[in-house]
Amino acid sequence: xxxxxxxxxxxxxxxxxxxxxxxxxxxxxxxxxxxxxxxxxxxxxxxxxxxxxxxxxxxxxxxxxxxxxxxxxxxxxxxxxxxxxxxxxxxxxxxxxxxxxxxxxxxxxxxxxxxxxxxxxxxxxxxxxxxxxxxxxxxxxxxxxxxxxxxxxxxxxxxxxxxxxxxxxxxxxxxxxxxxxxxxxxxxxxxxxxxxxxxxxxxxxxxxxxxxxxxxxxxxxxxxxxxxxxxxxxxxxxxxxxxxxxxxxxxxxxxxxxxxxxxxxxxxxxxxxxxxxxxxxxxxxxxxxxxxxxxxxxxxxxxxxxxxxxxxxxxxxxxxxxxxxxxxxxxxxxxxxxxxxxxxxxxxxxxxxxxxxxxxxxxxxxxxxxxxxxxxxxxxxxxxxxxxxxxxxxxxxxxxxxxxxxxxxxxxxxxxxxxxxxxxxxxxxxxxxxxxxxxxxxxxxxxxxxxx
Amino acid sequence: xxxxxxxxxxxxxxxxxxxxxxxxxxxxxxxxxxxxxxxxxxxxxxxxxxxxxxxxxxxxxxxxxxxxxxxxxxxxxxxxxxxxxxxxxxxxxxxxxxxxxxxxxxxxxxxxxxxxxxxxxxxxxxxxxxxxxxxxxxxxxxxxxxxxxxxxxxxxxxxxxxxxxxxxxxxxxxxxxxxxxxxxxxxxxxxxxxxxxxxxxxxxxxxxxxxxxxxxxxxxxxxxxxxxxxxxxxxxxxxxxxxxxxxxxxx
Numbered sequence: 001x002x003x004x005x006x007x008x009x010x011x012x013x014x015x016x017x018x019x020x021x022x023x024x025x026x027x028x029x030x031x032x033x034x035x036x037x038x039x040x041x042x043x044x045x046x047x048x049x050x051x052x053x054x055x056x057x058x059x060x061x062x063x064x065x066x067x068x069x070x071x072x073x074x075x076x077x078x079x080x081x082x083x084x085x086x087x088x089x090x091x092x093x094x095x096x097x098x099x100x101x102x103x104x105x106x107x108x109x110x111x112x113x114x115x116x117x118x119x120x121x122x123x124x125x126x127x128x129x130x131x132x133x134x135x136x137x138x139x140x141x142x143x144x145x146x147x148x149x150x151x152x153x154x155x156x157x158x159x160x161x162x163x164x165x166x167x168x169x170x171x172x173x174x175x176x177x178x179x180x181x182x183x184x185x186x187x188x189x190x191x192x193x194x195x196x197x198x199x200x201x202x203x204x205x206x207x208x209x210x211x212x213x214x215x216x217x218x219x220x221x222x223x224x225x226x227x228x229x230x231x232x233x234x235x236x237x238x239x240x241x242x243x244x245x246x247x248x249x250x251x252x253x254x255x256x257x258x259x260x261x262x263x264x265x266x267x268x269x270x271x272x273x274x275x276x277x278x279x280x281x282x283x284x285x286x287x288x289x290x291x292x293x294x295x296x297x298x299x300x301x302x303x304x305x306x307x308x309x310x311x312x313x314x315x316x317x318x319x320x321x322x323x324x325x326x327x328x329x330x331x332x333x334x335x336x337x338x339x340x341x342x343x344x345x346x347x348x349x350x351x352x353x354x355x356x357x358x359x360x361x362x363x364x365x366x367x368x369x370x371x372x373x374x375x376x377x378x379x380x381x382x383x384x385x386x387x388x389x390x391x392x393x394x395x396x397x398x399x400x401x402x403x404x405x406x407x408x409x410x411x412x413x414x415x416x417x418x419x420x421x422x423x424x425x426x427x428x429x430x431x432x433x434x435x436x437x438x439x440x441x442x443x444x445x446x447x448x449x450x451x452x
Numbered sequence: 453x454x455x456x457x458x459x460x461x462x463x464x465x466x467x468x469x470x471x472x473x474x475x476x477x478x479x480x481x482x483x484x485x486x487x488x489x490x491x492x493x494x495x496x497x498x499x500x501x502x503x504x505x506x507x508x509x510x511x512x513x514x515x516x517x518x519x520x521x522x523x524x525x526x527x528x529x530x531x532x533x534x535x536x537x538x539x540x541x542x543x544x545x546x547x548x549x550x551x552x553x554x555x556x557x558x559x560x561x562x563x564x565x566x567x568x569x570x571x572x573x574x575x576x577x578x579x580x581x582x583x584x585x586x587x588x589x590x591x592x593x594x595x596x597x598x599x600x601x602x603x604x605x606x607x608x609x610x611x612x613x614x615x616x617x618x619x620x621x622x623x624x625x626x627x628x629x630x631x632x633x634x635x636x637x638x639x640x641x642x643x644x645x646x647x648x649x650x651x652x653x654x655x656x657x658x659x660x661x662x663x664x665x666x667x668x669x670x671x672x673x674x675x676x677x678x679x680x681x682x683x684x685x686x687x688x689x690x691x692x693x694x695x696x697x698x699x700x701x702x703x
Contacts, residue, residue, distance in 0.1 A: 017632075382672070
C-alpha cells in the first residue's frame with residue numbers, strides 16, 4: 001500500500017509530497033527499500049522532528065509506526081527489544097508498571113524508537129546519562145549497501161555511531177535493544193528555583209547539576225534589562241517509595257498520563273505574538289514559587305508537559321514555527337547571553353526557552369550534544385527578518401565552536417554544516433559503505449548538501 | 453530545497469531578460485547564494501543580467517535557450533534548466549511577455565496573444581510537471597492588473613494577461629496538495645524598459661518593489677499578490693464601474 005501525501009515536520013514550515021509506504025511487518029523493509037526510485041527513501045516515525053528530516057520530496061517515505069511491537073523484555077538485565085516504530089509513550093505505558101524507565105526521554109513521549117536513535121535525542125538527564133544512543137545495546141538496520149546488519153557499539157562501532165544521530169541516512173532501523181533504568185515510583189521529586197537573571201541561572205545549574213539526575217531551566221526570553229534571562233530552574237530525581245504520601249504508596253508505579261486536550265484545528269496566524277507570549281511568560285514566572293523542595297510530580301508532567309495538548313503545533317497558525325536549538329562549549333556562556341539579549345531586544349515572541357547544561361559527548365559524528373550549554377527556542381516563522389536573525393546566531397554559535405541540532409533544523413546555511421559538525425567527513429565515509437548509491441535521502445539531506 | 457523560512461537554493465527565470473523576473477531572482481538569491489538559471493531567446497545576450505545577479509548574491513548563474521512560442525520544446529528547456537541547476541528547482545518565475553504595439557490592436561496582436569497566453573500555458577504546465585516530479589517547488593507567474601479588467605487602451609495585452617492570470621490561478625488549485633505552489637503577481641504600472649516612454653500611471657511602482665512584495669508573498673504562502681497592495685482595493689471598484697465610464701478611463 002502506498003499513497004502520495006504532503007508531509008511536513010512538527011514546525012509545519014516546508015511541506016513536500018512523497019509516496020508514503022507503511023510496512024506492516026518487519027520483514028517488509030527490504031522490499032520497501034528495493035521499490036524506492038531515484039529520489040530515494042527515508043524512514044518516518046511520528047513526525048516530531050521540527051524541520052524536514054523525515055520527509056522526502058518526490059521520493060518514498062517509509063512510515064514506520066505500524067511496526068510497534070515490543071519483542072522482548074528482560075527484567076533481569078533491564079533491557080527491552082522493540083520494533084523501531086514503537087513510541088516511547090507505548091514503551092512507558094507497558095514498562096513503567098514493571099519498574100523500568102528509559103534512561104533518556106526527550107520533551108515528548110510521542111517519538112518512535114527509530115526516530116530517537118536517528119536523531120540521537122537527549123533529555124533533562126544528559127549531564128549524567130548522555131544521549132538515547134548511549135543506551136542502545138544493539139540494533140538491526142536494513143542498509144541499502146549491505147542489507148540487514150546487527151550493529152553494536154562494541155562489534156561495529158563505526159556503523160553503530162553513524163546510525164545513531166545519522167538522521168536516518170544509513171538505512172531503515174528495524175528494531176533495537178535498549179537498556180532501561182530501574183525506578184521504584186512513577187513520580188519525580190522536584191526542587192525548583194526562581195532565578196533573577198541568566199548569570200544566576202547558569203551559576204545555579206553548574207553548582208547543582210551533579211547532585212540531580214535531571215536538570216533544566218525555563219528561560220523567559222522576553223524579560224529585559226536587569227531581569228534578562230530570568231528563569232525557573234528545575235532539578236529532579238526519581239522519587240523513592242518512601243517519598244510518596246501514603247495514598248500513593250499502594251500503586252507507586254501507576255503511569256496513565258491523560259492527554260485529553262487538543263489544540264483547535266485552526267488558529268489565527270498572529271495568535272502567538274509578542275504580547276500574548278509575554279503575558280504567558282510573565283504568568284509562568286510569577287505563578288512559580290520562589291523556591292520549592294522535594295515537590296512530587298508525575299513523571300509525565302515533569303518530562304512531557306506539552307504532551308497534554310495534542311497537536312499544540314497548530315497554535316502557530318498556517319505559517320508554522322521553527323525551533324532553534326544550539327549548543328556552545330563551556331566557557332562560551334557569553335554566546336548564550338548575547339542570543340537571549342538579542343531576542344529580548346527584538347521582542348521576538350519566543351515562548352519560554354529551554355536551557356540545559358550538557359555532559360560528555362558520545363562518538364557519533366552527527367550527534368548534537370557536546371559538553372556545554374544548549375538553548376532551545378520556539379519562534380513563529382512569520383516574524384519579519386527571522387531568517388537573517390537566526391543566520392546571525394549561527395555565525396556566533398559556529399564561532400564559539402558550537403552547533404545547531406539537525407533534528408530541529410529547517411533553515412541552516414548549508415556551508416556551516418561542516419564547520420559545526422567537524423566529524424561530517426568521517427560520517428560520510430561510513431555512510432558511503434552502508435549506502436554507496438545514496439538511496440537514503442530526505443529534504444534535510446538535499447537542503448544541506450553535506451549530508452547527501 | 454526551500455528552507456523552513458522560505459530561503460531558496462535555486463531559481464529558474466523563463467524570460468531571462470525580463471526586468472521583473474531579474475529583480476525577483478535577485479531578491480530570492482540573496483539569502484543562500486542560490487543558483488539562478490536565466491532562460492531566454494538569446495542566451496548570449498544575458499551577460500549583463502548574469503553579472504547583475506552575481507552582484508546581488510547569486511552563487512552561480514547559468515543560461516539556457518528558451519522560446520515561448522516553441523511550445524513543443526518547453527519540457528526539454530525545463531529539463532535543461534534543472535540540469536544546469538544540478539539539483540532541485542525551487543522556484544520557476546514565468547516572466548516573459550510582450551506588450552506589442554502599446555498593447556492595442558496592432559499587427560502583432562496574435563503574437564502578443566500567442567506569447568503571453570499560449571506560451572505561458574505551455575511553459576506553466578511544463579514547470580508544473582517538473583516540480584510535481586520533485587514533490588516541491590513554486591511557480592511565480594507575472595500577471596498584470598491590465599488583466600483584471602481589460603481596458604480599451606491595451607486590450608490585446610490586457611486580455612492575454614487575463615487569460616494567463618486565470619490559467620495560473622487554476623493551475624494553483626489543480627496543484628494543491630502536491631507540494632507545488634503557484635503565486636500570481638499582479639503589478640500595476642512598473643517603470644521598466646517595457647513601459648519606457650509611456651506616461652507613468654498613478655501608483656506607478658518599481659521592479660524592486662514588485663520583487664520585495666513577491667518574495668514576501670511567496671514566504672507567506674499566498675496565492676495572489678498585488679503591487680502596490682492598494683491596487684487590490686482599487687480594482688474592487690474598477691471591476692464594477694459601468695462600461696461607458698470604464699471606456700473613458702484614460703491611458
